Amino acid sequence: NAGVTQTPKFRILKIGQSMTLQCTQDMNHNYMYWYRQDPGMGLKLIYYSVGAGITDKGEVPNGYNVSRSTTEDFPLRLELAAPSQTSVYFCASSPNPGTAGANTGELFFGEGSRLTVL
Amino acid sequence: DAKTTQPTSMDCAEGRAANLPCNHSTISGNEYVYWYRQIHSQGPQYIIHGLKNNETNEMASLIITEDRKSSTLILPHATLRDTAVYYCIVRVTFEAAGNKLTFGGGTRVLVKP
Numbered sequence: 001n002a003g004v005t006q007t008p009k010f011r012i013l014k015i016g017q018s019m020t021l022q023c024t025q026d027m028n029h030n031y032m033y034w035y036r037q038d039p040g041m042g043l044k045l046i047y048y049s050v051g052a053g054i055t056d057k058g059e060v061p062n063g064y065n066v067s068r069s070t071t072e073d074f075p076l077r078l079e080l081a082a083p084s085q086t087s088v089y090f091c092a093s094s095p096n097p098g099t100a101g102a103n104t105g106e107l108f109f110g111e112g113s114r115l116t117v118l
Numbered sequence: 119d120a121k122t123t124q125p126t127s128m129d130c131a132e133g134r135a136a137n138l139p140c141n142h143s144t145i146s147g148n149e150y151v152y153w154y155r156q157i158h159s160q161g162p163q164y165i166i167h168g169l170k171n172n173e174t175n176e177m178a179s180l181i182i183t184e185d186r187k188s189s190t191l192i193l194p195h196a197t198l199r200d201t202a203v204y205y206c207i208v209r210v211t212f213e214a215a216g217n218k219l220t221f222g223g224g225t226r227v228l229v230k231p
Binding site for chain 1: 150152159162205219220222
């Protein structure tokens with residue numbers, strides 16, 4: 001059971017380039033999230049999804065796009081990379097209410113993707 | 119969601135209990151207290167949560183005051199592997215929030231030999 005898998009782990013981008021951070025989970029969780037974490041700071045929510053075909057903005061969505069075509073995958077797209085997007089990105093998932101193991105409300109996080117924009 | 123206040127950092131001795139405080143004076147009746155920790159840039163890890171009763175699991179204990187305005191996470195026998203940033207998060211019920219979590223700055227805990 002792999003849990004939440006993020007790729008790539010590290011990436012350097014030039015200003016203006018585009019890229020997609022991949023996130024997949026094998027726990028059949030309906031809820032998925034993208035957070036970013038700047039050095040020395042807490043995590044900030046970028047986007048989240050409560051199921052396939054449904055996405056919503058979090059606290060810091062500008063400069064990012066997401067899609068949720070399947071339960072397993074929740075990719076994060078950066079269209080025009082800027083130095084301000086240099087950060088560590090974490091994907092997470094959680095089971096939907098009422099399902100087994102959902103009563104804690106626990107989020108399961110991936111190992112992160114470290115992105116540098118130069 | 120209610121705002122939380124935690125000390126920026128604290129040290130504790132290996133083998134001793136670590137008591138991590140959190141203030142959440144504006145907490146509402148339907149808001150839970152959650153604790154997560156993040157070890158050296160890894161993804162955050164769930165520790166424990168509670169509503170108003172004290173809770174204990176294999177990782178820690180959570181003590182919530184009777185007025186629910188503050189809580190304490192207790193690591194009973196701290197080890198070097200417990201060195202991490204600990205986040206106290208207050209959040210409404212699962213369904214209402216889309217299960218989103220709002221992270222503050224947390225407490226940086228250093229366990230010393």
